[in-house]
Amino acid sequence: KAGVTQTPRYLIKTRGQQVTLSCSPISGHRSVSWYQQTPGQGLQFLFEYFSETQRNKGNFPGRFSGRQFSNSRSEMNVSTLELGDSALYLCASRVSASNEQFFGPGTRLTVL
C-alpha cells in the first residue's frame, strides 16, 4: 500500500500570499488530520476531517482552513501568509476505527 503523500514537498511564498497544500491519505483511510511543526511550538494539531466533515479544530486563526473531498483527499489553505507561518505542515491519515495514524513526509513552507 502506498503511504500518505503530500504535495508539494517544498514551497516558498511571500507575506500576504495564500497557499494550498494537498494530502492524499492511504487508500481506505477516511480520516485526515493536519499538523503544523515549528521549532518554537513543536507539533500542533490544526484540524481533522472525516467523510468530508471537519471533526475537530485546533487553536489556529481563521486564516487556516481545510477541506476534504469525497475520495478522502484533503487540502489545507492558509491565506494572508505571515512570516510565522513558515513551518513543516504534516498530514496524517487513519482508518476510522483505528487510532493508529500514519503521517506523510510533510510540506516545508517558507514565507519570505
Next chain:
Amino acid sequence: DAKTTQPPSMDCAEGRAANLPCNHSTISGNEYVYWYRQIHSQGPQYIIHGLKNNETNEMASLIITEDRKSSTLILPHATLRDTAVYYCIVRAHGSGNTGKLIFGQGTTLQVKP
C-alpha cells in the same frame, strides 16, 4: 487528554537496549499510551501503543506500570537509524475520539557508535 513528561535527551550505545521513560500520572482509565518517533525532517512514525498490558511488536516493546502512571519504551538493539525524537502520547479511544494527537517536546535519542 492526559499530559506526559519525558526527559529531553538520552544517549545509547549502538547495539544496546534503549529504554525511554514517560510519566503520565494523570492518565485516565480509558486512555492508551502511544509512542511515535520522528527522524529528522520526516513525518512522525507510529511505533506502538498499549492500555495496561505490556506490548511488543517488531519495532519495540512497551512496558506500562501496574498503576499506569508511567511507561517505558524499549528498543532492544538500538542502531544509528534509531536516532530520533521519541514522543509519548496518551489519548482515549472510543466513538467520540478524534484524530487529535497532543505532542509534547519528546525525548531526543542519540544512538552512538
